Amino acid sequence: MTATLEVTDLRKQFSIGRPAIDGVSFGVPAGEIVVLLGPSGCGKTTTLRCVAGLEHPTGGEISISGRVVSSPASGILVPPRSRDLGMVFQSYAVWPHMTVRQNVIYPLKHRKVRRTDAARMVEEALALVGLSDYADRPVVALSGGQMQRVALARSMVYRPQLLLLDEPLSNLDAKLRLRLRDDLRVILKQTGMTALYVTHDQAEAVVLGDRIGVMRDGKLLQMDTPDVIYNRPADLFVANFTGATNELAGTLVTCNGRYGVVDFGDGRQGEVALCQTLKPDEKVRIALRPENIAIGRPDGANTFSAKVLDRRYQGTQTAYGIELFGKRLEAIELGTAARHQVGVEAQVALPRECLWAYRDSGPASHD
C-alpha cells in the first residue's frame, strides 16, 4: 500500500536565524513523486526531515495516509521508525564491511521478517535496482552509482508507504548521475511508491517529478507539473531559478486578458504574457529564457532590432550575447553554425507567450 502525504502550514524555527520553514502546505497523492526544488538554505531538507520525524516542527501538521504524525499544537510527534517510510540520503550510507545482499537484508532482520520471505524480498529489490548479479559482492567493490542503488534497494526492501530522498545523486559523477536519474523514475513508478524528493538541480526535478514545488526562504512559491513550472512560472524567482535568466524592465500600457502591452522605456513597445493580475501603469519585470530569443528570424509585432555582442560555442548549442533595450541578454541557438556575426544589427523576435511579466516589487530576484 502506498501513502498519501499531507503537509499543512508547516513551520520550523531553529534557535537562531529566520524561520527555516515558514508556513509550507502541500499534498502528495498516493503513488506520486513530488520534488522540492530550491537553492541552498531554502528549507527543502528541513521540510523532508520534518516529514521523516528527524526534525521537530514548531508548528503545522503532517499526516501520512490520514494519520497525524506531527502536530505541535496537539502534542503529537510520532517517532521516525513508526512512520513507515524509507529514506535515501546524499551519502550512500551503506555498510562497507557487508556484501550487497547483507546490506539490503538488514532492515528485514531488524523487522523480524521470516527468512524465506526476506530472501525473496531482497531478490526483488535487487532486481528493481538492476543489481541482481552483484548480490554477493562486497559493497566496497562497487561504484558510487551502484552503492547508491544498494542504498535505494535497502530503503525500499521492506516496502515502506513513503520514500524520502534527499539529493541522492549529488555525490555521483555527471554520467552516473544522469543514468541513475533516469532509472530512478522508472524504479519509483514500478513500485508505485509515493515519494518526496529534494534537489537544487532543476533538470533532475523536471525528469523525476510528477509535480515540482519551488521553495525560497522557507516558503513554497509554486507547486505544479514540470510543464506548468517551466512554461508558466507563477513567480519571477521561479522563472529565474528554472532557467529564465534574462530579465527586462518596463511599464504596462494596456492589459487584455492573459496578455498586455509593455513600454520598454526607449519608446519601443511589445506584447507580454501576464503571469499575475496586473494593471496599466504598473512597473513590471519580464523574465525570458535564452532559448526563446529568435535571432535573425523576424516574426510579427514583437520583432526588435538588437546588436550581436559576442558568440560562444557550447557543444551542441551556440550562445550569443545581444544588446536589446539597453541591456545585455543571453540567447541560445541549437547547433554550432555561426549564423550571426558579432557586431552586426539583427532582427530579434521575442514571442509574447515567452515574455513573462511580473509586478516589480523591489530587489532583484536572482539568487
Ligand code: ATP
Ligand atoms: P541545502 O541544499 O544546502 O541542504 P536546504 O534548502 O535543504 O539547503 P535547509 O538545510 O533545510 O535548506 O536549511 C534551511 C535553513 O535552516 C537554513 O538557513 C539553515 O541554515 C537553517 N538550518 C538548518 N538546520 C539547522 C540547524 N540544525 N540549526 C540551525 N539552523 C539550521
